[in-house]
Amino acid sequence: MKPPYMPLAIAALAAGAIAAPSMYSNASGAACIPQHDPNPKQRAAGVSARSVGFIYGPSLIGEAAPFPNGTLGNARSRSDYNTWSIDRKKIDSLIANDTQAMGVSIQLNGGLKTWQDYEKVLYDGQLKNSNPRGVTPGMIANATQDLLFSMERLSEHPYAVRRVMANEALPFPLGNNLTAKIVGENATLESLRDSSRLFIVDHSYQKDYKLATVVERYPVACSAYFYIDSKSGDFLPLAIRTNVDMDLTYTPLDSANDWLLAKMMFNANDMFHAQMLHLVISHDVTESVHQAALHTLSENHPIMVILERLMLQGYSSRIVGEELCFNPGGHWDQLMVYSQFSCRDFVTDRWPIDGRFQGGYLENDLKARGLIDEKGESLFRSFPFYEDAKEIRDIYKAFFTTFINSYYGTENDLSGDFEIRNWFVEANTKAKGHDFPKEEQLTKDSLIDVLSHFAFATSVSHHSTNGGAPISSGTLPFHIPAIYTPIPKEKGVTDLMPYLPDAATAVHYLGFMASFNRPFYGDSGRALEDVFVTADSMTRLNSETNSAAKDFLTGMHNLSEKIRGRQFNNDGLSQGMPFIYRTLDPAYIPFFCAV
Numbered sequence: 001m002k003p004p005y006m007p008l009a010i011a012a013l014a015a016g017a018i019a020a021p022s023m024y025s026n027a028s029g030a031a032c033i034p035q036h037d038p039n040p041k042q043r044a045a046g047v048s049a050r051s052v053g054f055i056y057g058p059s060l061i062g063e064a065a066p067f068p069n070g071t072l073g074n075a076r077s078r079s080d081y082n083t084w085s086i087d088r089k090k091i092d093s094l095i096a097n098d099t100q101a102m103g104v105s106i107q108l109n110g111g112l113k114t115w116q117d118y119e120k121v122l123y124d125g126q127l128k129n130s131n132p133r134g135v136t137p138g139m140i141a142n143a144t145q146d147l148l149f150s151m152e153r154l155s156e157h158p159y160a161v162r163r164v165m166a167n168e169a170l171p172f173p174l175g176n177n178l179t180a181k182i183v184g185e186n187a188t189l190e191s192l193r194d195s196s197r198l199f200i201v202d203h204s205y206q207k208d209y210k211l212a213t214v215v216e217r218y219p220v221a222c223s224a225y226f227y228i229d230s231k232s233g234d235f236l237p238l239a240i241r242t243n244v245d246m247d248l249t250y251t252p253l254d255s256a257n258d259w260l261l262a263k264m265m266f267n268a269n270d271m272f273h274a275q276m277l278h279l280v281i282s283h284d285v286t287e288s289v290h291q292a293a294l295h296t297l298s299e300n301h302p303i304m305v306i307l308e309r310l311m312l313q314g315y316s317s318r319i320v321g322e323e324l325c326f327n328p329g330g331h332w333d334q335l336m337v338y339s340q341f342s343c344r345d346f347v348t349d350r351w352p353i354d355g356r357f358q359g360g361y362l363e364n365d366l367k368a369r370g371l372i373d374e375k376g377e378s379l380f381r382s383f384p385f386y387e388d389a390k391e392i393r394d395i396y397k398a399f400f401t402t403f404i405n406s407y408y409g410t411e412n413d414l415s416g417d418f419e420i421r422n423w424f425v426e427a428n429t430k431a432k433g434h435d436f437p438k439e440e441q442l443t444k445d446s447l448i449d450v451l452s453h454f455a456f457a458t459s460v461s462h463h464s465t466n467g468g469a470p471i472s473s474g475t476l477p478f479h480i481p482a483i484y485t486p487i488p489k490e491k492g493v494t495d496l497m498p499y500l501p502d503a504a505t506a507v508h509y510l511g512f513m514a515s516f517n518r519p520f521y522g523d524s525g526r527a528l529e530d531v532f533v534t535a536d537s538m539t540r541l542n543s544e545t546n547s548a549a550k551d552f553l554t555g556m557h558n559l560s561e562k563i564r565g566r567q568f569n570n571d572g573l574s575q576g577m578p579f580i581y582r583t584l585d586p587a588y589i590p591f592f593c594a595v
C-alpha cells in the first residue's frame, strides 16, 4: 500500500492558522516523525511557512551551494554571523597578544635571517594563547625529511593524492635511469604503476590561476610522484615537476637545497588546494543538504533536531569568507599563492566533482582514488588519516543506526515519512546538490549513511583541512603559503632565504592561520565528542537516542585518549611518520564548521 502523501501546498491550505515560522528548528517538546504528529495540519503549515521564508539565493565564494535568502534566510545568516562573532573577538584578542609577543622576539633576534630563525623565533614559546596545544610534534624538527613530506599525503593533506591506475597514461615523464636510481630494482614509472605502487598529486591546473597584485609573488603549479618502496614498504616521494617557466623536474637525487625548494613550492600549491577544497567538501556540501531540509522537514522532525545541532552557526562561514578572506586585497590576496578570483574558480570547478555527496563517503572517495582496495583495506603500511577518520565515522554510524532504528521500526515507517522523501527530492533539485541519494534509494541504511556523512563533513572533512590543522601542522619555514622570489631557471640554488616570507608576512600568515583555530572549545562543550551530550535539544529526542549519545561520548573519548597517547618510537617515528598525527582528536576539534 502506498503511504499517505499530502503535497505541501495543499496541507498548508488545509491547516488554516499558520504557525509563526522560525529560522531555527528549536521548537520545544518531543520530536516525532510526521505520521505520529498529533497535529499534522499545524505541522504541515509550519513546513510550508518556512519553505516560503527561506529562499535559495546565489552561492557565495564561487558557484557551489545556494546561500539562504528570504526573510528567514537572511535572519538566520545574520544570527549565525553574530554567534560566530563572539568567538572571533576572543580568538582575535588571543592572536593580537601572540603576534605582539612574536614581533618583540623577532626584533630582539634582529629579524629572521636563517632557516633556524624561522624554526625557533616564530615558534619557541610563541602562539601560547591562540595555539596553546603547540605545533604538531616533529613537524618542525623533521621538516626536511622525505618521509615527512610523503606521509603528509596520508595524514595532514589526504585529499589530493591518488594512485596512477594501470590503464592510465603517465601524468609526466621521468627517465628510466633516474627512476631506477631512486627506487632501485630496475623500476620504471610503468613498472611502479603496473604494480599499484605509483601515486600522483597533480596541482598543474593551478598554472591557469592568477596572482594577486597586492604583494609580489611568483607562480608554480607543481605535480608530484610518490611510490611505495618494495623493500621497506615506505611511502616516499619520487619527483616534483613545477609545470611553469622552465618546467624543471626535481628529484631526491638533486642537491639538498634544490630538492627542499621543490618540496616547498609544492607545499604552496597543496595549501591552496586543501584550503579551497575544505569549502567544497564541508561548507558547500552541508549547506546545500541542510537548506533542502529547511524547506521540507518540520522543526519537530527528529532528523531536523540533529541537523540543526550539526549546523551550529553554519551560515556564518561563507559570509566571513567573502568579508575577510576572499575580499579584494584581503588576507588571501596578501598571503596565499593565488588570488581570490582563483579561489572562486577552484570552487566552481570542483563543486560538481568533489561536492558529490555519496562520492564523498570515506570509502567511496578513497576507493575512487585507489588508496584502499575493494574490501576497504589500505594499500599502505600506515594510513593515519584513514585510521582516525574511519573510527570517527564508525562511531557516528553506530549512533545514527540506533537513532534511525528508534524512530523507524520498519522500512514502511520510513517510506511513510513524506517529509524525508521531500527532503531527498529537494536536495537533488532546488538545493543543487550533486550525487545525493535519490528518493527511490531511501532506506534506513541509506539514511544512516546520509546522516553519518553529513556529520563527517562538519567534523572530519572540515577539521582535517581547516580549523586548527593549518596552525598546528602547516609550519614555517617548510610550509610556505606562496613563492616570494622568481623560481629558478636551472638547478643549483644556494640560498633558500629569498623564497621565505619576510618577517611581517610570516607573522601575518601565522595570525591568519591561528584565526581558524578554536582551542577553547574542548572546555566549553563544543568539541566533537560533546556534540550530543551538551545539546539542550537532546531532551526532545527519545531515550534510545540519548543512550546512544552516551556510547558516542565514550567511543570518541576513547579515540581521543588513543590519539593523545601517540609517541615517537625508538626510530623517532609515530605511525610510520616523523611527526605525530593528532589532527582529528575528538576532544579538540569542533563538531561543526566553526569558521
Ligand SMILES: *[C@@H]1O[C@H](CO)[C@@H](O)[C@H](O)[C@H]1NC(C)=O
Residues within 6 Å of the ligand: 024, 025, 026
Ligand atoms: C532557537 O535557537 C537559537 C540559536 O540557538 C536561539 O538564538 C533562539 O533564541 C532559539 N529560539 C527559541 C524560540 O528557542
Ligand SMILES: *[C@@H]1O[C@H](CO)[C@@H](O)[C@H](O)[C@H]1NC(C)=O
Residues within 6 Å of the ligand: 055, 057, 058, 069, 070
Ligand atoms: C533575495 O530575495 C529577494 C526576495 O525574493 C529578491 O528580491 C532578491 O533579489 C534576492 N537577492 C538575491 C541576492 O538573490
Ligand SMILES: *[C@@H]1O[C@H](CO)[C@@H](O)[C@H](O)[C@H]1NC(C)=O
Residues within 6 Å of the ligand: 097, 098, 100, 101, 129
Ligand atoms: C598576553 O596574555 C598573557 C596571559 O595569557 C598576559 O600575561 C600577557 O601580559 C599578555 N601579553 C600581551 C602583550 O598582551
Ligand SMILES: *[C@@H]1O[C@H](CO)[C@@H](O)[C@H](O)[C@H]1NC(C)=O
Residues within 6 Å of the ligand: 175, 177
Ligand atoms: C641509462 O643507463 C644505461 C646503463 O647505465 C646507459 O647505457 C644509458 O646511456 C643511460 N641512458 C641515459 C638516457 O642516461
Ligand SMILES: *[C@@H]1O[C@H](CO)[C@@H](O)[C@H](O)[C@H]1NC(C)=O
Residues within 6 Å of the ligand: 184, 185, 186
Ligand atoms: C636489473 O636488471 C639487470 C639487467 O637486466 C639485472 O641483471 C639485475 O638483476 C636487475 N636488478 C634488479 C634489482 O632487479
Ligand SMILES: *[C@@H]1O[C@H](CO)[C@@H](O)[C@H](O)[C@H]1NC(C)=O
Residues within 6 Å of the ligand: 554, 555, 558, 559, 562
Ligand atoms: C577503546 O579503544 C580501543 C582501541 O584503542 C578499543 O579496543 C576499545 O574497544 C575501545 N573501547 C570503547 C569503549 O570504545
Ligand SMILES: *[C@@H]1O[C@H](CO)[C@@H](O)[C@H](O)[C@H]1NC(C)=O
Residues within 6 Å of the ligand: 137, 138, 139, 141, 142, 568, 571, 572, 573, 578, 579
Ligand atoms: C622527529 O622529531 C622528534 C621531535 O624532535 C624526534 O624526537 C624524532 O626522533 C624525530 N624523528 C626522526 C625520524 O628524526
Ligand SMILES: [Fe+2]
Residues within 6 Å of the ligand: 278, 283, 317, 462, 466, 467, 593, 594, 595
Ligand atoms: Fe571553514
